[in-house]
Amino acid sequence: xxxxxxxxxxxxxxxxxxxxxxxxxxxxxxxxxxxxxxxxxxxxxxxxxxxxxxxxxxxxxxxxxxxxxxxxxxxxxxxxxxxxxxxxxxxxxxxxxxxxxxxxxxxxxxxxxxxxxxxxxxxxxxxxxxxxxxxxxxxxxxxxxxxxxxxxxxxxxxxxxxxxxxxxxxxxxxxxxxxxxxxxxxxxxxxxxxxxxxxxxxxxxxxxxxxxxxxxxxxxxxxxxxxxxxxxxxxxxxxxxxxxxxxxxxxxxxxxxxxxxxxxxxxxxxxxxxxxxxxxxxxxxxxxxxxxxxxxxxxxxxxxxxxxx
Numbered sequence: 001x002x003x004x005x006x007x008x009x010x011x012x013x014x015x016x017x018x019x020x021x022x023x024x025x026x027x028x029x030x031x032x033x034x035x036x037x038x039x040x041x042x043x044x045x046x047x048x049x050x051x052x053x054x055x056x057x058x059x060x061x062x063x064x065x066x067x068x069x070x071x072x073x074x075x076x077x078x079x080x081x082x083x084x085x086x087x088x089x090x091x092x093x094x095x096x097x098x099x100x101x102x103x104x105x106x107x108x109x110x111x112x113x114x115x116x117x118x119x120x121x122x123x124x125x126x127x128x129x130x131x132x133x134x135x136x137x138x139x140x141x142x143x144x145x146x147x148x149x150x151x152x153x154x155x156x157x158x159x160x161x162x163x164x165x166x167x168x169x170x171x172x173x174x175x176x177x178x179x180x181x182x183x184x185x186x187x188x189x190x191x192x193x194x195x196x197x198x199x200x201x202x203x204x205x206x207x208x209x210x211x212x213x214x215x216x217x218x219x220x221x222x223x224x225x226x227x228x229x230x231x232x233x234x235x236x237x238x239x240x241x242x243x244x245x246x247x248x249x250x251x252x253x254x255x256x257x258x259x260x261x262x263x264x265x266x267x268x269x270x271x272x273x274x275x276x277x278x279x280x281x282x283x284x285x286x287x288x289x290x291x292x293x294x295x296x297x298x299x300x301x302x303x304x305x306x307x308x309x
Contacts (some may be wrong), residue, residue, distance in 0.1 A: 007037045010046045019231035027064045028203040038101035039092045048076040050098040067192045073112035073131040095121035106302035112295045127299040134274030135289030145260050148288025160254030164215040172212045173198040176223045182241040215251035223251035228259050235251035236271045
């Protein structure tokens with residue numbers, strides 16, 4: 001039995017593993033790449049899994065983070081009632097073993113799931129790290145997330161409620177131009193095609209783990225759109241955009257408020273997926289979420305690729 005086959009059986013019994021680690025999700029995002037997994041076992045029992053996506057291009061083997069996959073890395077089942085010392089020792093042993101189990105690669109890029117805070121075993125193995133950030137609104141700490149919103153944002157959302165109508169859409173293809181607008185405004189190429197976006201949404205929706213919301217005005221003019229996906233504990237903002245001509249309607253804020261309320265109704269936290277752009281960080285911060293670090297890990301073994309980094 002291959003590691004993937006073992007993983008597919010084992011993960012069915014794991015209730016808390018995020019959506020990005022699910023085999024069906026990895027299949028959905030494997031467009032120009034494929035995926036595999038390193039397992040750590042003790043006494044014929046899987047204690048940790050380290051899924052990764054990889055592709056071969058121009059003779060190089062790259063472990064990559066494909067589109068729609070913001071987090072991966074090791075997922076560890078810690079011993080019950082472990083002390084801090086035991087927990088960190090367990091992490092060290094598992095990560096070192098998993099790194100040895102990876103295929104030979106020329107380049108490695110992964111962002112670890114929020115909350116994973118120990119990259120020392122990666123450092124000792126010659127990897128490098130930078131810290132990125134996201135904002136997360138945790139479920140259950142407040143009666144409703146809107147109590148966290150900045151006053152000016154709350155007023156904008158109230159204004160939007162009088163100007164827009166929010167509806168769910170089953171096909172995002174027709175609103176690709178709204179998703180693309182966010183990137184064009186920053187002079188950044190859209191990282192996915194219309195077909196990739198549409199196919200991804202269709203596959204995750206089929207599993208019952210995705211929604212796309214559209215805001216329209218009284219004249220039925222599309223103003224903004226937001227796509228989210230979720231697992232048992234968290235809703236994740238995956239993509240969105242708005243028509244800049246109608247920015248003053250507050251449609252984007254209205255959509256976020258709607259998506260956050262629905263996440264809370266499902267008893268889930270809301271993860272904005274972060275941004276290192278100053279203006280976007282300020283906007284996401286206004287929703288009152290907790291600033292949460294995300295470890296970005298990389299290593300380049302190829303001398304040729306190092307010249308282009």
